[in-house]
Amino acid sequence: MAYNIAVLPGDGIGPEVMAQALKVLKVVEEKFNFKCNLTEGLIGGIAYDAAGHPLPEETKELCLKSDAIFLGSIGGPKWDNLPPELTPELGGLLAIRKLLKLYANIRPAVIYEELKEMSPLSARVLNKKVDFVTVRELAHGVYFGQPKGLTEDEGFDTMIYRRENVEQIAKAAFDLAMKRDKRVTSVDKANVLSSSKLWRKVVEEVAKDYPEVTLNHQYVDNAAMQLMLNPLQYDVILTTNLFGDILSDESAAICGSLGMLPSASYGEKISLYEPSGGSAPDIAGKDIANPIAQILSLAMMLESSFSEDEAAQEIRNAVDKAVKSGKRTGDIACGGPSIKCSEMGDVICNFIKEA
Ligand code: NAD
Numbered sequence: 001m002a003y004n005i006a007v008l009p010g011d012g013i014g015p016e017v018m019a020q021a022l023k024v025l026k027v028v029e030e031k032f033n034f035k036c037n038l039t040e041g042l043i044g045g046i047a048y049d050a051a052g053h054p055l056p057e058e059t060k061e062l063c064l065k066s067d068a069i070f071l072g073s074i075g076g077p078k079w080d081n082l083p084p085e086l087t088p089e090l091g092g093l094l095a096i097r098k099l100l101k102l103y104a105n106i107r108p109a110v111i112y113e114e115l116k117e118m119s120p121l122s123a124r125v126l127n128k129k130v131d132f133v134t135v136r137e138l139a140h141g142v143y144f145g146q147p148k149g150l151t152e153d154e155g156f157d158t159m160i161y162r163r164e165n166v167e168q169i170a171k172a173a174f175d176l177a178m179k180r181d182k183r184v185t186s187v188d189k190a191n192v193l194s195s196s197k198l199w200r201k202v203v204e205e206v207a208k209d210y211p212e213v214t215l216n217h218q219y220v221d222n223a224a225m226q227l228m229l230n231p232l233q234y235d236v237i238l239t240t241n242l243f244g245d246i247l248s249d250e251s252a253a254i255c256g257s258l259g260m261l262p263s264a265s266y267g268e269k270i271s272l273y274e275p276s277g278g279s280a281p282d283i284a285g286k287d288i289a290n291p292i293a294q295i296l297s298l299a300m301m302l303e304s305s306f307s308e309d310e311a312a313q314e315i316r317n318a319v320d321k322a323v324k325s326g327k328r329t330g331d332i333a334c335g336g337p338s339i340k341c342s343e344m345g346d347v348i349c350n351f352i353k354e355a
Contacts (some may be wrong), residue, residue, distance in 0.1 A: 002035040003306050006066040010044040012279025013289035014072025020291035020345030021298045027349045028311040044074030044088035054092030068305040071274035076281045102265040104172045105136040109251035112323050118256025132234035135173040136244025140165045143241050161195045166202035173238035174210040182213045183235035187223040187243055252276055257331040259290025262297035273301040287340045290329040292319055318351035
């Protein structure tokens, strides 16, 4: 079985962390006996420099004929002042999300016991490993609803959800919960917003197809507070585009470093996997970035797009072992000794080989 993967390293630390994840991929391919055909493409500032556009036609074609997209990161100060449609963010990242019709953004948030001191939350709150996932609706809601308008005296947006949008994202969340602790917390503002009243009703209907999953609801203001007070209560958080935008950043903040957090964006046919953080221009080119977010994004791709669950779990185990063994890149070293990005890649590969 061969999987076709578009590899888009992008800008800043993207190529450095991508190289480590591809090392890991090679090791699991051999160990678990599957094959990936990797084709590299250009995206972001580097694509603008080489081809005059942050998402060149060639990259679009490559993506559309691939089984999954493995992205590094895009952007940097060099390209900040381009016309908006040519910036890596709008012309590259948002454009590829549109191209692939990505509808769900999945962001795990994990606080490892050994890295508790990285979290701004107190040890009293973190008395166990925090491990939950936010499932954010990505293609509808107030960011896309029509009409929208802006005059000198008035600005307005439309928050709209249709039944089918909610069904699609709710199924993604319940399916994920079935592979985890079978608990979904749906976050809305159903005490005030009509779109949230529909959201809640449809989520409850979808829940009937998943009798093993426990569903509860929280209003978004309460959820923002509960994430700080007791993140241990969550398994899967299911929420709208706007609320998920905010809550998934809050959950990244309580984890300490962006360098540890992977993400997936599901499309109807082709899904995209990338670290939660950006191109980190402040540390790019020095071989000091943390490759774990990219490596855990690889695990998500192997599991979600290719059902290579054993390989994905082995990668996660190896990351756990690397963290337990005390190996740290600068972002998680808390001032202590640190290793290079490439060394962390080697450490994780070795734990996989030894397992
Ligand atoms: P950023 O996520 O790049 O960096 C924020 C902080 O986190 C920095 O101090 C950085 O060094 C650190 N960090 C991030 N990833 C790390 C890693 N793997 N290892 C160690 N430290 C890490 O966010 P920013 O500085 O706001 O943005 C920089 C550029 O990235 C901008 O051009 C922005 O538009 C772009 N960006 C891209 C994406 C993406 O590609 N999906 C997402 C967010 C931001």
